[in-house]
Amino acid sequence: MVKSIQQFLAEYGFYAMWAKLLAYTAVVAMILLASAFGYLLVKKILFKVFGAYSKHTKNKWDDILLNKNLFSRIASLAPAIIIHMSAPAFPGQQIWIQRLAFSYLVLTMILISFSLLDGFEAIYRTFAISRERPIKGLLQVVKIILSVVGAIIIISVLIDRSPWVLLSGIGVFSALLLLIFQDSILGFVAGVQLAGNDMVRVGDWIEMPKYNADGEVVDITLHTVKVQNGDKTITMIPTRAMITDSFKNWKGIEESGGRRIKRSIYIDMNSIRFCTDEMLERFGKFYYLTDYIRSKKKEIEEYNRQNEVDPDQLVNGRRMTNIGTFRAYVQAYLKNHPALHKDMTLLVRQLAPSQYGLPIEIYCFTNDIDWAVYESVQSDIFDHILAIVPQFDLQIFQSPSGKDIIGITEERTEG
DSSP, X not given: OHHHHHHHHHXXXXXXXXXXXXXXXXXXXXHHHHHHHHHHHHHHHHHHHHHHHHHTOOOSHHHHHHTTTHHHHHHTHHHHHHXXXXXXXXXXXXXXXXXXXXXXXXXXXXXXXXXXXXXXXXXXHTSTHHHHSXXXXXXXXXXXXXXXXXXXXXXXXXXXXXXXXXXXXXXXXXXXXXXXXXXXXXXXXXXXXXXXXXXXXXTOEEEEGGGTEEEEXXXXXXXXXXXXXXXXOEEEEETTHHHHSOOEETHHHHHHTOEEEEEEEEEOGGGXXXXXXXXXXXXXXXXXXXXHHHHHHHHHHHHHHHTTOOTTSTTSSOOOBHHHHHHXXXXXXXHXXXXXXXXXXXXXXXXXXBTTXXXXXXXXXXXXXXXXXXXXXXXXXXXXXXXXGGGGTOOBOOOOOHHHHHHHHHHHHHO
């Protein structure tokens, strides 16, 4: 083709040098135009056919593939094939043109494989199992293998050597390769252990103080675990760190269906006393204590009578206390609370006294794991408990504030 154009130009009076230059330029321009036309034609046909098909189906996989540059990369094969077939037009450079075109063809095939893998991963994410068994790290390993294989093929074509010759020489550079892909190997092993032991899934809420991570896992890759914290910041944790370092996974809350409330109020021990008859009569009018007071009084009276206890002495026999009655009230109140999980542990217990008073701990679980609902329920419960404490002639312990100290000082001054 070049010679034909060159002869045609020479017949019209062009010098041999200019005729040759113009002939080569014309052929190159035609090849480039044919390549561009082939790319656009294939791309348009693929998008038109596949787009029409996707509109008439309810499947999501075809829409996903459309958004992964798959057809653009497939269309890129056309220029490579056209250039490879046009190489004989340049006899002196034919071999190198074909080698470069073939290398570009291999590179494009690798990119097409990447798009297919990305599409497969996106389709896999639409299934519920993807939260339990993420495969993004595994697919990244496949991409690395494809890249290495592709690089070996391209190099072997360019230097005109068999790929097996290059592969046989890789053993010499094995230590270097291990150093280069150290993070990838460790990340892959860690990913396998995370998936195999079901340690963390996409969507789990984890807490890892070492990396200031406290939020939801949004992505697990070969090298990193992406965590969106509660304040919407993003923390990237090395995948291998999930194996070597400790972290807390809150997914047990979701699986159990209950979120724990564990909080104490501190009672001033100076306000704890035995119940008088007037106090018991008053407490007996409380809705949650009516049956308790009646049965408890009967039980204590029966015990004291059997043991011939002198009722005139407070220290003799058994007697009800305001703190014990208060605990019974809170226990009954929690058991009847509609927002608490009745099939999980529910305790109102007394902890060891401290310098802050006597801790009364509330230990129970809400039946809704939503954070906002949990905080609302917890606040409502303690609003009620804190407000009801004075009704039992008890006082909440609170360190004196500046206002309290000023009040004491003024009282002494007036005295």
